[in-house]
Amino acid sequence: MTIPSRWPAVLQAVMKGQPQTLTDDHYPQWHLAPVIGLMNDPNGFIWFAGRYHLFYQWNPLGCDHRYKCWGHWSSADLVQWQHEPMALMPDEEYDRNGCYSGSAVDNQGVLTLCYTGNVKFDDGSRTAWQCLAVQNEAGGFDKLGPVLPLPEGYTGHVRDPKVWQHDGQWYMVLGAQDLQKRGKVLLYQSADLHSWQPLGEIAGHGVNDLADAGYMWECPDLFELDGTHVLICCPQGLAREPHRYRNTYPSTWMSGDFHYDDAKFEHGALHELDAGFEFYAPQTTLAADGRRILIGWMGVPDGEEVLQPTCEHGWIHQMTCPRELHFRDGKLLQTPIRELQQLREEEQNWHGNAASAPALDAGRLEFELKTDAAVKVNFADTLWLSLDEKGIRLERKSLRNDEILTRYWNGKVTSLRVLCDRSSVEIFINEGEGVMSSRYFPGHPAQIRFEGASVITLRYWLLRASM
Numbered sequence: 001m002t003i004p005s006r007w008p009a010v011l012q013a014v015m016k017g018q019p020q021t022l023t024d025d026h027y028p029q030w031h032l033a034p035v036i037g038l039m040n041d042p043n044g045f046i047w048f049a050g051r052y053h054l055f056y057q058w059n060p061l062g063c064d065h066r067y068k069c070w071g072h073w074s075s076a077d078l079v080q081w082q083h084e085p086m087a088l089m090p091d092e093e094y095d096r097n098g099c100y101s102g103s104a105v106d107n108q109g110v111l112t113l114c115y116t117g118n119v120k121f122d123d124g125s126r127t128a129w130q131c132l133a134v135q136n137e138a139g140g141f142d143k144l145g146p147v148l149p150l151p152e153g154y155t156g157h158v159r160d161p162k163v164w165q166h167d168g169q170w171y172m173v174l175g176a177q178d179l180q181k182r183g184k185v186l187l188y189q190s191a192d193l194h195s196w197q198p199l200g201e202i203a204g205h206g207v208n209d210l211a212d213a214g215y216m217w218e219c220p221d222l223f224e225l226d227g228t229h230v231l232i233c234c235p236q237g238l239a240r241e242p243h244r245y246r247n248t249y250p251s252t253w254m255s256g257d258f259h260y261d262d263a264k265f266e267h268g269a270l271h272e273l274d275a276g277f278e279f280y281a282p283q284t285t286l287a288a289d290g291r292r293i294l295i296g297w298m299g300v301p302d303g304e305e306v307l308q309p310t311c312e313h314g315w316i317h318q319m320t321c322p323r324e325l326h327f328r329d330g331k332l333l334q335t336p337i338r339e340l341q342q343l344r345e346e347e348q349n350w351h352g353n354a355a356s357a358p359a360l361d362a363g364r365l366e367f368e369l370k371t372d373a374a375v376k377v378n379f380a381d382t383l384w385l386s387l388d389e390k391g392i393r394l395e396r397k398s399l400r401n402d403e404i405l406t407r408y409w410n411g412k413v414t415s416l417r418v419l420c421d422r423s424s425v426e427i428f429i430n431e432g433e434g435v436m437s438s439r440y441f442p443g444h445p446a447q448i449r450f451e452g453a454s455v456i457t458l459r460y461w462l463l464r465a466s467m
């Protein structure tokens with residue numbers, strides 16, 4: 001790959017592409033999306049000096065997975081975001097094939113980015129460096145270079161540092177692949193962010209008797225939540241099950257006890273974090289008031305993404321809405337952050353037979369649905385949600401052909417809360433016990449219709465645009 005040698009000129013040209021993006025009626029009205037090009041993982045999510053910062057994997061030069069930079073947004077309230085200058089570009093030997101995913105920390109008042117420098121060789125092999133960059137007075141970021149080379153015993157797939165501080169020490173988890181091509185999560189410790197000591201493998205194939213755990217684990221994130229520890233990660237190569245792990249790559253969580261003294265994580269089973277068609281590489285941070293907030297990429301690197309119609313308008317992918325996490329009765333709960341209620345216009349209510357409910361504007365909407373019986377929600381004849389006593393079935397057509405693809409959430413559904421933007425839905429089940437996030441590409445204006453003979457109760461709001 002050649003590195004564009006004149007990034008600033010390239011970027012000016014890129015920003016001129018934005019008007020083209022904004023005329024696309026699939027461009028989100030209240031979710032984060034790239035002004036142009038391809039966006040994937042959320043990176044460096046942090047509340048720092050009174051503002052939230054969210055960085056992201058960004059190829060501003062096209063709708064494919066090349067030239068990964070770190071884009072940057074900031075916000076006072078997680079609702080209204082502003083663009084910040086691009087933070088990192090792959091312009092050094094040690095990150096020449098991409099400034100890959102990572103995290104941000106507050107190091108004694110200095111906003112510090114920890115990321116992976118990805119390097120590919122002509123023979124198809126690769127290496128990875130864990131690197132640092134610090135914010136300068138002008139608001140840009142100065143690279144400090146690599147602080148950790150590829151550890152022995154692993155392939156070139158070691159990446160996505162998530163760093164945090166505990167009792168005066170820094171800790172870092174990394175996604176990794178061992179030489180037998182099995183996915184792992186590695187833990188490191190440092191006193192100063194520069195010199196790192198390995199503490200071993202804390203999760204993955206063979207750890208805590210986990211078998212068949214796939215060939216590579218990406219984007220780990222380990223944190224304390226309501227008295228337990230949760231590890232979120234993205235194991236690639238898990239076997240698809242009839243009703244679980246239906247996406248090319250799933251996102252998962254497991255909970256347990258993490259002991260800092262011997263660096264052991266005793267954890268339970270893997271669970272799917274989001275059962276929708278598009279969700280990957282989430283990252284969490286602590287909000288100003290101590291809430292644990294998660295944002296995910298509403299996309300999956302599955303090859304079919306190139307068929308999304310937004311590519312014709314020069315952009316692809318969006319983030320999920322920010323979600324608050326809790327852990328209760330062995331379950332990880334995810335709910336939209338309460339700040340999003342600012343977007344609600346006047347509340348509307350409706351009760352009666354599903355088939356006679358009003359059609360709702362799917363472009364910017366939040367609705368809560370309650371029913372004791374089966375019901376179908378038709379999103380603009382493009383995406384269908386069927387709810388019955390077994391759970392939820394979400395269906396849409398493949399972008400490749402007319403095949404109907406299905407995703408499931410199994411269990412008794414007592415309530416549904418659905419957040420819609422112009423080309424996405426996020427379905428929160430039973431106060432966050434399950435979530436299904438999906439993109440879809442309806443014609444606009446798009447209507448949601450309720451179908452079936454069951455009695456339903458609806459509470460709904462149009463949402464204001466915030467982008």
Ligand code: FRU
Pocket residue numbers: 040041057068100101102116159160218219280281301
């Ligand atoms: C996850 C991922 C990360 C990597 C980044 C590159 O989607 O593959 O493992 O750092 O994307 O863009």
